[in-house]
Amino acid sequence: MDRERVRTANRLVVKVGSSSLTTPQGMIDGDRVDALVDVLAAQRNAGRQIVLVSSGAIAAGLGPLGLTARPRDLATQQAAASVGQGVLVARYTSSFARYGLRVGQVLLTADDMMRRSHHRNAQRALAKLLDLGIVPVVNENDTVATDEIRFGDNDRLAALVAHLIHADALILLSDVDALYDGDPRRPGARRIPEVRGPEDLVGVELGKSGRVGTGGMITKVQAARIATGAGVPVVLTAAAYAAQALSGADVGTYFHPQGRHPGTRLLWLAHATTGRGRLWLDAGAVEAIVTHRKSLLPAGVTAVEGDFSAGDPVDLCGPHGETVARGLVNYDAAEIPELLGRSTRELAATLGPEYERELVHRDDIVILEPLTGA
Ligand SMILES: Nc1ncnc2c1ncn2[C@@H]1O[C@H](COP(=O)(O)OP(=O)(O)O)[C@@H](O)[C@H]1O
Numbered sequence: 569m570d571r572e573r574v575r576t577a578n579r580l581v582v583k584v585g586s587s588s589l590t591t592p593q594g595m596i597d598g599d600r601v602d603a604l605v606d607v608l609a610a611q612r613n614a615g616r617q618i619v620l621v622s623s624g625a626i627a628a629g630l631g632p633l634g635l636t637a638r639p640r641d642l643a644t645q646q647a648a649a650s651v652g653q654g655v656l657v658a659r660y661t662s663s664f665a666r667y668g669l670r671v672g673q674v675l676l677t678a679d680d681m682m683r684r685s686h687h688r689n690a691q692r693a694l695a696k697l698l699d700l701g702i703v704p705v706v707n708e709n710d711t712v713a714t715d716e717i718r719f720g721d722n723d724r725l726a727a728l729v730a731h732l733i734h735a736d737a738l739i740l741l742s743d744v745d746a747l748y749d750g751d752p753r754r755p756g757a758r759r760i761p762e763v764r765g766p767e768d769l770v771g772v773e774l775g776k777s778g779r780v781g782t783g784g785m786i787t788k789v790q791a792a793r794i795a796t797g798a799g800v801p802v803v804l805t806a807a808a809y810a811a812q813a814l815s816g817a818d819v820g821t822y823f824h825p826q827g828r829h830p831g832t833r834l835l836w837l838a839h840a841t842t843g844r845g846r847l848w849l850d851a852g853a854v855e856a857i858v859t860h861r862k863s864l865l866p867a868g869v870t871a872v873e874g875d876f877s878a879g880d881p882v883d884l885c886g887p888h889g890e891t892v893a894r895g896l897v898n899y900d901a902a903e904i905p906e907l908l909g910r911s912t913r914e915l916a917a918t919l920g921p922e923y924e925r926e927l928v929h930r931d932d933i934v935i936l937e938p939l940t941g942a
């Protein structure tokens with residue numbers, strides 16, 4: 569049975585969203601924290617390794633700052649996260665201490681996941697904490713993250729952490745008990761017990777968050793895609809069903825692992841980066857890179873957008889603007905316009921042999937598939 573992989577998982581990443589930790593007013597709810605810790609501590613004391621990815625810093629900062637709702641502007645969010653993260657981790661520290669367990673705070677930025685040297689560093693720190701029997705409590709470093717460089721949601725961060733530490737399973741805990749085929753507040757919405765691939769998501773409405781959460785279902789399904797694509801099974805359910813989910817019971821939605829293990833670099837490229845610019849491809853170039861997995865040559869590019877440097881990630885989009893892939897570009901944005909539409913041979917003959925290189929090498933291209941099937 570498939571859930572067996574969750575039941576027997578030794579190393580788990582458990583992600584809990586703001587909505588599962590807060591009161592209806594958006595403040596941290598100590599009882600809900602304790603209830604979650606009751607479950608996780610029992611698992612830890614039974615010998616399983618748990619990394620907790622917890623949202624809630626901004627929510628926990630609302631009360632101390634005299635705010636009644638999640639602030640819209642970045643600076644106030646940063647301030648709330650700065651105050652709230654301390655409150656949150658203090659709460660976890662005392663809650664896990666009831667079971668004789670210690671926690672270690674780990675704050676990550678998107679850059680930590682993107683740059684090889686940084687992610688090795690994060691990997692080492694997390695592995696050491698686990699070896700020492702500590703429960704790492706991970707969050708995005710919201711206080712220093714700007715809009716351009718932040719994940720913004722912890723769902724995808726949790727999936728990348730699961731990949732980073734070679735977790736055996738990822739559990740996403742939310743305020744909704746499963747993925748539904750439409751808004752779960754709508755009468756008649758049906759639970760989706762399992763997802764084998766994007767084809768099972770055709771027609772499913774992935775809505776926004778109800779209250780204090782940020783990602784809604786879209787980022788959870790994206791997270792499941794990242795993790796399962798890296799071979800890690802995922803259960804999405806409510807925090808109230810955490811114990812059942814961890815024991816392999818049929819609760820929530822189970823996302824089957826795909827069994828593919830893409831290299832870390834391409835996984836980061838697809839999911840931990842955002843394009844610093846865009847290259848517009850003609851139909852032939854789209855076919856060459858998507859169907860035939862070829863490198864992208866200047867001849868198939870019709871336009872360039874953005875201000876990027878060689879080595880940056882850029883989005884590759886088709887003739888109608890649809891993003892089909894992401895790649896690490898070999899030229900600065902300013903160099904590209906004079907190359908467009910020209911063959912590499914012609915470029916080498918007129919501009920010099922260094923212009924014979926591809927715009928994006930095929931080893932540096934990752935195809936981005938639509939989330940909910942064709
Ligand atoms: N198809 C769907 N199935 C389940 N929940 C959905 C769906 N579409 C939208 N939602 C909403 O997504 C919310 C969970 O997302 P979010 O609030 O971001 O959670 P969290 O804070 O746990 O990350 C649920 O409360 C639910 O109302």
Ligand SMILES: N[C@@H](CCC(=O)OP(=O)(O)O)C(=O)O
Binds near residue numbers: 780
């Ligand atoms: N890093 C943010 C969490 C972002 C967020 O709200 O995520 P989630 O509740 O998981 O949708 C915080 O700690 O407030």
